[in-house]
Amino acid sequence: MLIRFLITTLFLLYGSALATAQNVDPGKLQLTWEVKKINYQGKSQTLAVLAITNHDRVALPASGWTLYFNSSKTHAAVSGEVQMEALNGDLNRIVPTSRFTGLPPGKSHQIEYVASGKAMNYKDAPTGFYLVWDVVPSKGLAIPDPVQKPLAAANHDGHITPAIIFERNKSIKDIPAENLPPIFPTPVTYQKGEGSFIVDASTSLQTDPLFKQEANLLAKELESMLGARLRVGAGTKDKAIVLKQVPGLGPEAYQLQVTPERVVISASAPAGAFYGIQSFKSLLPPTAWATNQENYTITAVAVSDAPRFGYRAFMLDVARNFQTKQQVLKVLDLMALYKLNVLHFHLNDDEGWRLEIPGLPELTAVGAKRAHTLSSKQHLQPSHGSGPDTTNAFGSGYYSQADFIEILQYATARHIQVIPEIETPGHARAAIKAMDARYEKYMRAGKKAEAAKYLLRDLQDQSVYRSVQRWNDNVLNVALPSSYAFIEKVVSEIAFMYQQADAPLSNIHMGGDEVPAGVWEKSPAVLALQSQNPQIKSTDDLWTYYFGKVNNILKAKGLYMSGWEEVALQKTKVNGKTRYVTNPALAKENVHAYVWNIVWGWGSEDRAYKLANAGYKTILAPATNFYFDMAYQKDFDEIGTYWATFSDLEASFSFVPFDYYKTARTPEGKAIEKSAFAGKERLTEAGKANIVGLQCLLWTETIRSTGRLEYMLLPKMLGFAERAWAKDPAWATATQPVAADPAYKEAWSQFVNVLGKRELPRLNSYAGGFQYRIPSAGAVVENGQVKVNCQLPGFVIRYTTDGAEPTATSPLYQGPINTKGTVQLKVFNSAGRSGNTTTIVNR
Structure with a gap:
């Protein structure tokens, strides 16, 4: 009888706690971060x-929640009311201690804490908050992200200023539009002619049979x-756009002749005809779309x-935060317009597996959801910041086989090769957990052999490690035959999808x-x-073993292997310290190495040139210039990361592929002295x-909307497109410092004029x-006047002096402002959209 009474009492207490907890609405807990x-x-x-401010009518209890x-x-809490604990990856939790007395309705509680590193912008704010009651430990309840207070001036640490x-x-x-190059990226040669060609409904489109697909795409767009x-048809004498096959041009080369009577695009191969069409589109008014x-x-x-360069690529990470098929197709349209020809598709990582693989449903059932x-x-x-539910559109999602085949077909029609990435052996947590x-x-079904067939970890492994992103369980085991069975299975299924799409597949990027x-x-x-392989003396030697086996898997399928720079390196001891050195084993295997780590001051600035000089096919993918997830500038209001640098539009434009030391800059944008690269290897x-x-x-840790993706991508991608397509400019080979070179300043002016007056208006x-990102206005006070400028000629600046935010109807800046007090400024594009506010005080 007593036992029954105790059980009943405990049940009632549990039910009462649950009812109380459910009456507290986490959505009414407002967070503020400062x-x-x-x-x-x-x-x-x-x-x-x-x-934490409680806007509910019920108190947040003193305990029973996380x-x-x-x-x-x-993070480490300063006071003792709560504990802040790191879990795995970027997941953390706050747990109340016995000193926390609860949070009554209408009250606030401040958690003061110390965080590692310097907080440079809003990226450093914690995100993705949710509450879990102890009585319902499996359910997370979302809380809106914190309101982020501006950074006080006293905390500025080299942050950028209007001055x-x-x-x-x-x-x-400011260069007149008629004096700008008519086509972007800048062609090898161009010459303006007399008169103009009018495209209208009476225009015919004539094509050689080889270019029929390209002609149909153009016809649809027009x-x-x-x-x-x-x-669309064979040749006539009518006013026409003509796609003409001629011998002797390179596979992506073209000639474009526009006269008042006709437009002739000549090429030897379909890709050349396609790029000629993109240049023809570049001649159309920006408002044509x-x-x-x-x-x-x-x-x-x-x-x-x-x-x-024959390889002009954009890598899109959809593992950290997912992007829909429709957004990927939109990005492919952008790439095609600016003549990029490779989409490197980062399909898996610790935080997600994004591609359906037949026979391995767990990869998406488990690995594609957060x-x-x-x-x-x-x-x-x-x-x-993906939150507690699988319904978050950026935390969860994957491409079905049909989706992926459609993406491949869409890309192929636009002469874009898609290189899939299977990130291994690290960054593999999503795959590991899915195969667990x-x-x-299968173990529950009593099928032990089938269960172990694709297992990616040694169940008896007691190794302790922590990755750069703080994961402790994200590396597949390279000693297991099942790891290679998994890779072969995934590679085979991906290759079959390419066959179904009739899309080219030459290599697979294997991470590394x-x-x-x-x-x-x-x-x-x-x-x-x-014990079975004497040549494996330590875990460092497993690197060569692993990628040797993976390379053989790909070779057997007629593919070559590509990967991050580490696939071409091996660890060794130099003066008792571990160092990376070039691994000669794969240099003759056509392995392609993507080099990202030339970060100034890290010691590996010459890694790309070392690998290329040693015979590795090398793709330059430097974090300092081409990582578009880097924040544009050191401004607290900017989004993006900054671990490598702050990377603005000029970072991509100014890159010199064969001598990137020449334009090396500090994160604050100052030129690095040549002496800093003394002893560094030069490209032979x-x-x-x-x-x-x-x-x-574009890595997507901070990308939780399509608008944010496009903001980080543009206009930086246009600087990249110019460097990848156009010939080496004169300033790149000049002996004097580039920043002081009049030729560089002239080229930079021309570039930003093209963007401001033609290309960005087109992208509206x-x-x-x-x-796309609209820059902040520059401003100074000189002789009692506020003087203002903008990075993009063609855009306009509007201002207010009454404390209000400038709008598209605010006064237009046309000369120095004499009004005293606070002046607020914004740059606007032709569509009326603006960038961040610039504030300056005229005393």
């Missing part, structure tokens, strides 16, 4: 405050502009053109970066492998032949329109 002190206590750390959030920082921006913009000239489809018109006038011109969990058995844990789920499923120290050291499977003539191309990249409506 940086109190950068360089706190003279160290690289930040003192910050997370304030608050989870995502942050790449480590710095003004100084950077001073050399930019139909959307004119409201009438052009006649906004509304239908009866006709469009284009200037007569003669162009001869070919790309500098939600509250501490076991990652049904789905992965929240990352990068598969293992448990950031495997942490400590991995595999206490794995029985690895120890057994070492033979090495130049091994630089096969350039790649820009092209492919549905892009939410």
Whole structure:
């Protein structure tokens, strides 16, 4: 009887707690985040405050709950009311201690804490908050992200100012539109002609049979502009656009001749005809994609053109935060317009597996979803602010086979090769957890052999490690035959999808970066492998073993292997310290190495040139210039990361592929002295032949909307497109410092004029329109006047002096402002959209 009474009592207490907890609405807990002190206590750390305000009518209890959030920082609460604990990856939690007395309705509680590193912008704010009640531990309840307070002036640590921006913009000239190169990226040669050609419904489109696909794409696009489809067929004497096959041009070369009577695009191969069409589109008015018109006038011109590099790539990470098929197709349209020809598709990482693989449903059932969990058995844990539910569109999602085949076909029609990436052996947590789920499923069914078939970890491994992104379980075991069975299975299924899409597949990127120290050291499977292979003396030697086997898997399928720079390196001891050196084993295997780590001051600035000189086919993908997830500038209001640098539009434009030391800059934008590169290896003539191309990249840890993706991508991608396609400019080979070179300043002025007056206005409506970044205004006070400038000629600046935010109807800046007091400024594009506000005080 007593036992029954106790059970009943406990049940009632449990039910009462549950009812109370459910009456507290986490959505009414408002969070505010504020940086109190950068360089706190003279160290690289930040003192910050997370304030919780209870807007509900029910108190947040003193205990019985946990608050989870995502942050790449480590945290330590200053006071004793709560504990802040790092879990795995970027998942953290806040747990109340016995000193926390609850949070009554209408009250606030401040959690003061110390975070690792300096907080430089809003990226450093914790995100993805959700509450879990102890009585319902499997359910997470979302809380809105914190309101982020501005950074106090006293905390500025070299942050950019309006005066710095003004100084950077001073050399930019306003060049009349008619004096700008008519085509972008800049062609090898062009000459303006006499008169113009009018495109209207009477224009015919004539094509050689080889270029029929390209002609149909052009006809469809012109139909959307004119409201009438052009006649497509063989040659006539009518006013026409002609696609003509001629011998002797390179596979991507073309010639474009525009006269008042006709447009002739000559090429030897379909890719050349396609790029000639893109240049023809470049001649159309920027507004041509906004509304239908009866006709469009284009200037007569003669162009001869070919790309500098045959490999012009963009890498899109969809693992950290997902992007829909529709957004990928839109990005492909953008790439095609600016003549990029490779999409490097980063399809898996620790935080997600994004491609359906037949026979391995767990990869997407488990690995493509993120939600509250501490076991990652049904789905992965929240990352990068994805929140507690699998319904988050950027945390969860994948491409079905049909989706992927459609993407491949869409890209192929636009002469873009898609290179899939299977990130291994590190950055593989999504795959590992998915194959764990598969293992448990078959073990429950009593099928032990099938369970172990694709297992990616040694179940007896006691190794302890922590990756750069703070994961402790994200590296597959390279000693297991099942790991290679998994790779072969995935490679085979991907190759079959390419066959179904009739899309080219020459190589697969196998990742290979950031495997942490400590991995595999206490794995029985690895120890057994070492005992059988005397050449494997330590876990460092497993690197060559692993990629040798993976390379053989790909070779057997007629593919070559590509990967991050580490695939071409091996660890060795130099003066007792571990160092990376070039691994000669794969240099003759056509392995392509993507080099990202030339970060100034890190010691590996010459790595790309070392690998190219040693015979590796090398793709330049430097974090300093082409990582578009880097924040544009050191401004607290900017989004993006900054671990490598702050990377603005000029960073991509100014890159010199064969001598990138020449334009090396500090994160603050100052030129680095040549003496800093004394002793660094230079690119040899033979090495130049091994630089096969350039790649820009967008990692998506901070990308949680399509608008944010486009903001980080543009206009930086246009600087990259110019460097990848156009010939080496004169300033790149000049002996004097580039920043002081009049030829550089002239080229920079020309470039930003082209963007401001033609290309960015085009992108207001092209492919549905892009939410590109609009720069902040530069401003100074001189002689009692506010002087203002802008990086992009063609854009306008509007201002207010009454404390209100400038709008599209605010006064237009046309000369120095004499009004005293606070002046607020914004740059606007032709569509009326603006950038961040610049504030300056005229005393």
